[in-house]
Amino acid sequence: MAYLLEHGFTRGQAGRTLFLRKIGKQLLIAQIYIDDIVFGATLDSLSYGFANEMKYEFEMSMIGELNFILGIQVKQTNEGIFISQSKYAKDFVKKFGMEGKTHARTPMSTSIKIRTNPTGKNIDPTLYRNMIGSLLYITASRPDITFSVGVCARFHANPKESHLTAVKRILKYLSATVDYGIWYSKDSNLTLVGYSDADWVESANDRKSTSGCRFYIGGNLVVWMSKKQNSISLSTAEAEYIAK
Structure with missing residues (x-):
């Protein structure tokens, strides 16, 4: 990170590991995660130049066009970019035994409100928190479940069976929509x-x-x-x- 700051980069406001380098009207963006760097530019020549610069200064190799990082799949075409977490979602659904279950058309019921349930049946809080944590990560590419996951996350301190039932409904919906994601059009x-x-x-x-x-x-x-x-x-x- 120090190297980037010393060579014309500035930190982006979206995060401490995002770096920007402006060259006239052109822009080079680099995102660092531990020992991985994802980068792109408004000109291909800037990207290739940055790759050579990094290989010269550090012992690292160029993998190629980005298609998978941190559980997020990236598909690039001439028309745009599609990001999804289908593989992560499939593994998650299978991990918690919801594979092959009856699918849900929506992630949450519109008629039943989830609330604290002091007299409800206790469940394993570690299991519940693991499920919520995994679902929160999936919201990185699934805005359609953001609200439902957020509501269920409110009860992670003392979850009951009714809360687990609500989470399982999200999983049933996810099982039917694992290939959903976000499309970014170049046009x-x-x-x-x-x-x-x-x-x-x-x-x-x-x-x-x-x-x-x-x-x-x-x-x-x-x-x-x-x-x-x-x-x-x-x-x-x-x-x-x-x-x-």
Whole structure:
């Protein structure tokens, strides 16, 4: 990292391991994870030059075009890039014995609210937390389960059988949609568009609302979020105002 900072790179605001080098109107981006570097540029010559620079300064090799990293699959075509975690999702579903089970059409019921259940049957909290941790990682490419996983994660301190049932429903949905992911089209424009919304008193425990948002560059989804609000909204208008 010190080498990059000494040779024209600056740290990106999105993370401490993201580095940017601007050369006129061109841009070179490098992301470091332990001893791996993923990089790309607006010109192929910048990418090849950076690869040669790294091989000259450090004992490392160029693997080639990125297609898999940290459990995330990357498929690059002339039309765009598709990222998914299908292999990770399949292994996860199989690990917790949900392979071949009846599929669910949605990750969470719209009629049953999950709440604390002091009198409910206790379950293994380690198992529950492992499942939640794995699901949270899958949300890196699956915004469709972000809200459901976030709700279930609220009960990791003292999970009950009813909470585990809700998590298993997410797994049943995931089992039917393991090949889902996010498509980034090369033909998209660079217009930044954001959407936000909120439910009202969604939480059955404290009556707090949940905010949700998505941001697109052109038609490409780049940021998504689901978070319970810090205060209790007294109306749907107030809940939506807080979300924005």
